[in-house]
Amino acid sequence: MADRLVPAISLKDFDQRREEITTQLIHAAEYAGFFTLVDHGISKEEIEAQFAISKKFFDLPVETKAKVPHDPKTNNGWEYKAQLRPSTGTYDQKESLWLQRDSQWPSDEDIPRFRDTTSEFMRKCAEVSDQVLSCFAITLGFDKDYFQVANDPTKPDCLTQLRLIHYPASEDAVGTWRAGSHTDIGCLTLLFQRDGEDGLEICPGRESHSSFASSDIFTPLPAETGPIVVNIGDMLMAWSDDRLKSNFHRVRAKDVGKSPSRYSIAYFNQGRRDFVLQGPKEIYPPISVGEWFAQAVARSFSRQTAVA
Template identity: 35%
Template sequence: MSEIKENPLKVVDVSTIDQTTADAILDGFATQGFLFVDGHDFTQEEVDHFFDISKDYFTQPHSEKIKYAIDVDDCGYTTYNQENLNHETQIKGDPKEAFNFGKFNFLTGDCKKEMLPPVFAPGTENYEFIKKMSLKLHALGSRILNLLALGLQIDEDQGGVNWFSDRHRADAPSMTSMRMLHYPSASKLDAEQAIRAGAHTDYGSLTLLFQKKGEEGLELYEPYREQWKTVPYIESTSSEYNKQGKAAPIVVNIADQLSFWTNQVLKSTLHRVVLPTDGDRYSIVFFFDANDDTLLVPIPSKIVREAGEKGVGKGIGLNEDGSYINAKDYSLKRFKETYATGH
């Protein structure tokens, strides 16, 4: 395992939608598939509160959490060793636990209510907070997609800057989920298993990640160097954002569906989570997926067409009969490969 102290990722301020920002976003996602996003609309107070809610939830007895076990809609609680993100190399599942909020209506922020434990039930302060955060994450994800459309120079007669956002509509169903994660320390569970989340790529379009200072553990793989790089927690370099109480830059990465769409111009990069060095690790993730019926057909962009002509990405994102798969079916296929029984 290789660790570095410096930040290996580009940091991009997305407060302005213009060509310069779009080009910077495209470069980061086309080279590493990961970057830090600054200039967002989240306050540190909001992020801290979300982590407090998460920690309180995971301290509940296992017998209470398992009552709301994850369902076919990817909503609910995932117990230790139930998810195996690298089933090709790991015999046991990942030693972590999680809770997923899903089946969102992004016009209101409401999610599937049947799988919510009392602490998150509709009418509670926690539920209202979850709604607010999901709407803000959807807005940020949409902003990043608009910048990517600008950077990829999507044909104007096909939708231009709105091409991606038209396929991530707030009023249409998707497999988008918001996930709280808890990775236990070595003293609590499986100290000999250093990998807490096996090497994997994400399934949807974009992934947005909140990390806590001092709880690093995310690593991304650089194939050209054949080594793992630690993704650190970093503070914003903007004194203005710090004065405004904005949260630290957010980790954002490309997932499979968006990589397929672009003939792999955008990289869906292998990553993992390693054993926390000090105490437990908590993280909060927003998996942003296209609307369920969206076909993963290469997007109308000169840059993407040129990649396809070179044979890049050929044959990916397809059904067995050679037709293009839709966003929901692709995610369901990956979930089937990922989940085990757990304990």
């Protein structure tokens, strides 16, 4: 079933196949809101190297990881079981390291070449994102590089982040949420997974970015090293006048037995703070990316309070 819901789309010979690739991307984005990319230009070896350096960070003693503390104002830094989900009323069972180009990074003394390796990985994620977003831009009636400009990570007001994630192994997590059901606030998410570390489940069917209605039917999406799982965020759903779907997803523990460690890496295209977003049909009023995030966080907080 997951194969039907989440198609694999090849970016091979992108410039020559742009029209064909665009058709495939739009079809997936209008229905599932998810797709996987292959032949995307980031080698399996590069992905494995980034996972290896991520694991080195999470294997460090707590006091060493805490040298890069989470800052609530910027949402950068290391956090441990700190994300409360309105959908479950509990904290996600994971730790993560949020990074931006100019945020605080782990030192080379603690992890040699961490910043050089990870910065290059982020650069390649931006290239893949630009290809996908250019297809969406043309289809929606914007200039080809519209979303590239709006999400340019080299600009000081860009909110795009890389998140290294570790779900610790658990003996007693059967049937529980390692990450509760949610949608992504930003524009476009690239997710990297490792072979055999399953748990991601998706739920298509959302019609409006302002609605939190969700089906109770979730479909597992097996983890594999190499393909990139891509999903639409709430921001891009609004930017497309709800044409492209930002759908709910979660990470669920195994129904039987021990849940092993799971590592994932997410690249969140989140736009430039001062860039104004509005769909081509102008169904929704214009709003800056910064205001969008402020309202999204406030909305999430109010839902958390309701759940609590």
